[in-house]
Amino acid sequence: MQIFDTVRCGLNHTSMNQDRLTEWIESEKKKGLSYNKIGRALGVTGQAVILWRDQKTKKLDTQYLAAIAKYRGETIESTCEWLEVEPPQDAGQAGRIEQLEQEVAKLKEAFGELSEKLAMGVLNPSPLAILLQDALYQGHVDLRRREDQEQFLKLISGVLQDNLLARQILLKILGASPITRRDYPALAESMAAILGQKWTVFHVMNLVDTQPKDPNAP
Numbered sequence: 001m002q003i004f005d006t007v008r009c010g011l012n013h014t015s016m017n018q019d020r021l022t023e024w025i026e027s028e029k030k031k032g033l034s035y036n037k038i039g040r041a042l043g044v045t046g047q048a049v050i051l052w053r054d055q056k057t058k059k060l061d062t063q064y065l066a067a068i069a070k071y072r073g074e075t076i077e078s079t080c081e082w083l084e085v086e087p088p089q090d091a092g093q094a095g096r097i098e099q100l101e102q103e104v105a106k107l108k109e110a111f112g113e114l115s116e117k118l119a120m121g122v123l124n125p126s127p128l129a130i131l132l133q134d135a136l137y138q139g140h141v142d143l144r145r146r147e148d149q150e151q152f153l154k155l156i157s158g159v160l161q162d163n164l165l166a167r168q169i170l171l172k173i174l175g176a177s178p179i180t181r182r183d184y185p186a187l188a189e190s191m192a193a194i195l196g197q198k199w200t201v202f203h204v205m206n207l208v209d210t211q212p213k214d215p216n217a218p
Contacts, residue, residue: 016083018055025053042067062088125175128208132173132191139195143174156190166190 028038035053036046042064051057060068062076065088069079080087125133133143142148149170157166169186172179179187184204191199 015058016060016085018058020083022053022055025049041071060085125173126179128179129173129175131207132187135191135195136173141194143170149174152194155193159189159193160186 025035025038029035034046035049039046039049042049044064044067048057060083065079065083065085066076069076072079077087136143136152141152143152153166153170156169157163160166160169165186168177169183169190171177172183172187184201188199188201188204191204
């Protein structure tokens with residue numbers, strides 16, 4: 001079934017440059033990779049890869065173009081240009097999803113490093129970040145505790161309607177990364193959800209004006 005799908009896929013794309021695909025597969029094979037191993041990385045069988053190599057497939061579906069792009073470490077648009085095919089209509093969406101997955105992976109890694117830094121006490125939050133932590137502590141949210149971090153993250157994820165942005169805001173309040181002016185709206189909205197409506201963008205800006213200049217701020 002997987003081979004059949006590969007042969008019939010890509011009905012909306014023009015014929016690709018099969019010579020380039022063949023040359024690329026052969027170059028990967030010369031690196032010591034089997035067709036089965038190349039296929040596993042691309043989500044197809046080894047036999048399907050052989051069909052591509054032998055130019056038995058004139059067109060590729062979006063999922064295979066995206067898989068090749070990921071394998072080659074480039075965007076799906078670049079892969080389409082390389083193979084001389086029209087980018088699929090959902091290429092931008094596929095690229096955005098992959099970008100978000102990479103950003104989430106980076107944030108998870110950052111959270112892992114953050115836990116280590118918290119345990120070692122080596123974070124260096126800005127004056128504003130310290131003030132925000134203190135305000136939350138007075139509101140019975142102690143971000144030194146993992147369970148409070150998780151509750152805070154859950155709450156502001158719902159408020160901001162963006163899990164990725166919520167994680168970034170938490171990291172900034174904890175001092176893992178600098179707070180910039182672009183963060184003020186999301187910071188204000190997050191703080192207001194817990195501490196009340198006085199936490200507006202203007203309130204955050206006023207707090208910044210009263211704090212010592214952070215030499216590490218961008």
